[in-house]
């Protein structure tokens with residue numbers, strides 16, 4: 001079941017890459033496994049998935065010990081500052097850095113462990129009240145501030161696009177995040193890379209890939225509804 005769903009998603013990713021004239025290897029599929037039991041993740045693993053996305057620290061803590069060690073865990077949900085210490089050495093990438101204060105906490109915990117945390121800045125491109133993330137006009141300042149933290153490496157940007165019936169309606173959101181990424185890149189800020197663009201979910205990952213996504217976060221289309 002999961003294997004079949006993955007084959008379907010993979011086909012769609014390939015087709016989107018082809019339409020956009022992109023190499024399939026430019027796009028990482030993150031299987032979003034929140035609320036799903038470890039057995040389902042194991043199935044996806046057996047079908048070749050190595051990148052898993054979770055939105056709760058506790059779920060990573062529970063699942064990681066019972067699953068293969070080479071899984072790359074992505075923290076994609078809003079992260080509370082008091083949870084940073086539990087996730088800092090478990091997640092390969094924190095996609096959801098949405099405030100300077102959170103970045104300060106990550107810096108502190110990373111310094112304690114003498115590691116460098118890879119992060120993305122979450123941008124609320126569609127300016128939705130209900131969503132976390134920096135507003136577009138705040139991103140440059142945030143990048144400049146966080147780039148001075150020696151134990152943090154900014155790797156790119158992330159957005160959660162609005163829920164829409166027609167995925168084409170999110171194209172403008174993805175275009176905007178891509179442009180923002182290009183703008184930041186052109187500033188050549190020390191300690192900042194803008195190589196990762198995390199955008200696109202089950203409803204709209206193909207459009208996101210057409211607009212330059214390098215990571216897509218797909219849950220429902222792989223594991224079924226939650």
Ligand SMILES: *Cc1c(COP(=O)(O)O)cnc(C)c1O
Pocket residue numbers: 032034055076077160201202203217218219220221
């Ligand atoms: C749940 C979630 C996803 C996956 O959503 P689906 O619509 O199930 O593919 C992607 N990104 C984030 C941040 C999420 O919380």
